[in-house]
Amino acid sequence: MTAHILYVDDEPHNLSAFTATYRRLYKIFTAESAEEGRKILETEEIHIIITDQRMPKTTGVEFLASIIEKHPEPIRMILTGYTDIDAVIDAINKGEVYRYIQKPWMEEDLRINIEKAYEIYTLRKENKELTEKLLIANEQLEFLLRQNLLS
Template structure:
């Protein structure tokens, strides 16, 4: 992974010891932001440039899938990872279809496995960003070409 790039990771979980464990395990590798609820997570998204979101599925008030689905209109770019201690096929299907989840990982996570998945998620984030930027440049170049082609030929 490119060491020049700082990866901003948001981890949302209602269990404080999971938040502390995540932060302790990954703070040297990534810029870690933590939130105890979907509401706190949304506030962080509004103030920070988050690249990867990791969220627990089972939380009171708002599930991880509901949180991820709710932020898509305002924050479509971050890559999403869902963590859960429960194997529920319906949650997996909902995560993919509603929450646009990149990975579904079982708790307790293995630190090296989660690190690799966060790094891969960031690579996807950067590739999508580069693709958007290249598409914008292509559209501008196309408009300029169309303008030039519409000009009267020199006499």
């Protein structure tokens, strides 16, 4: 399976450049605002969310923090041309951000970070599925033990 990436940025040329660079490697969804990003999250299975930090109505951290409850699974990354330590701290604490990457991004570095993020997404999903199977198996075992004790 290929990674499904949502990239949110208010600058259309950044969205175009990202799509042109990575469209052969991943399934790319783009949005020019947090609101557009939320709509895509409602209709598509997204594995990785990459967002610009500085956007007109909502910062990247605010967007990521606002979707955590409804969409906790995607791995989150922030791209920004600014170095603001408070934004970095907020990103980690409020937005549960995996990576904070400087613009302009280096194509290979960003690709490696996307690959690592997708690996984490996949491992978390597998872990969740195995945990659910283990719980079911445990319940079945407890049932069988009770049956043996009663007979």
